Amino acid sequence: MSTLAELSIFPLDKGESLSPYVAKVIKVIQASGLAYELTPMGTCLEGEFTQVMQTVQDCFHVLEPECKRIYLSLKIDYRQNRTNGLKQKVESVTNKL
């Protein structure tokens, strides 16, 4: 569970309304079984590095058949032996405010 990721992925050839495509991606993430959290600018995932990267690829492949151009932005924060990072990272900051 030591990998936290944030993924944004969307088509560039479908105009400005992107939520139908984002919804397809979220369904892939839900099917992966990984812990996740929707945020206003992307979706956070948590798992082992290899699982997270597999899920990112599955998200791409769900859009690929219908999109001519796709933009993907991924940030990963790996920390050895971290558990429950989705909650713990925010709490760790909140406790210091």
Added chain:
Amino acid sequence: MSTLAELSIFPLDKGESLSPYVAKVIKVIQASGLAYELTPMGTCLEGEFTQVMQTVQDCFHVLEPECKRIYLSLKIDYRQNRTNGLKQKVESVTNKL
């Protein structure tokens, strides 16, 4: 309110524990009066473009005096006439699941 942003900013010369620095940044964001949301991989802000960029600069300046190296990652999604994007973007996707 048409600008949504996600900001991550942290020192690279202070070792692997970053939450004390993130907390300083969040206090700057709180003082800005902008709507914001803490997420596991960054902080989302909402406001007019110029306000958001001013706040990003204020966040940098609070870390600058004590850090030799700083990494900043900013994503912006500007959409004309959008209001309440922090909530509305997530809802727009959730409604399609």
Added chain:
Amino acid sequence: MSTLAELSIFPLDKGESLSPYVAKVIKVIQASGLAYELTPMGTCLEGEFTQVMQTVQDCFHVLEPECKRIYLSLKIDYRQNRTNGLKQKVESVTNKL
């Protein structure tokens, strides 16, 4: 000169051909007088933090009048007292290969 940045900015409401908009942005960067380098995935800038942020804002404002939705991605690597980072960072890695 201690701030290196990489900027990607493009409209989301204009279809998949983005180079006309990227060219407008590059002209703003050229007019700024900052050192810059075009790369396949963005444009690298170097200058003082405040100058870089002012130029990023100028780039946004050149697109804003004609775009309903704009995506901006910015990474900054600030390092105290660095000079000539655009060249020196790549050389520093190349020397170790």
Added chain:
Amino acid sequence: MSTLAELSIFPLDKGESLSPYVAKVIKVIQASGLAYELTPMGTCLEGEFTQVMQTVQDCFHVLEPECKRIYLSLKIDYRQNRTNGLKQKVESVTNKL
């Protein structure tokens, strides 16, 4: 060859001098056989999506044994049927200046 990527990956637990770690990553990219280009803020790669993602994972695994915390930032621009994107994207903009 329709996938262009930009990868930045570095440890967060090793202090502010990162070029030794970046050099290890570049050696992995060189060994992959993919077209690549070093830039001041990351390394651009070009290939098929699956190859690019495999190489990104190989880069992570070369750092993982010696790092307690790793930050990775990846941007991907996929465009159907594009060839030679590393050169063509920059040329396409330069021609419009």
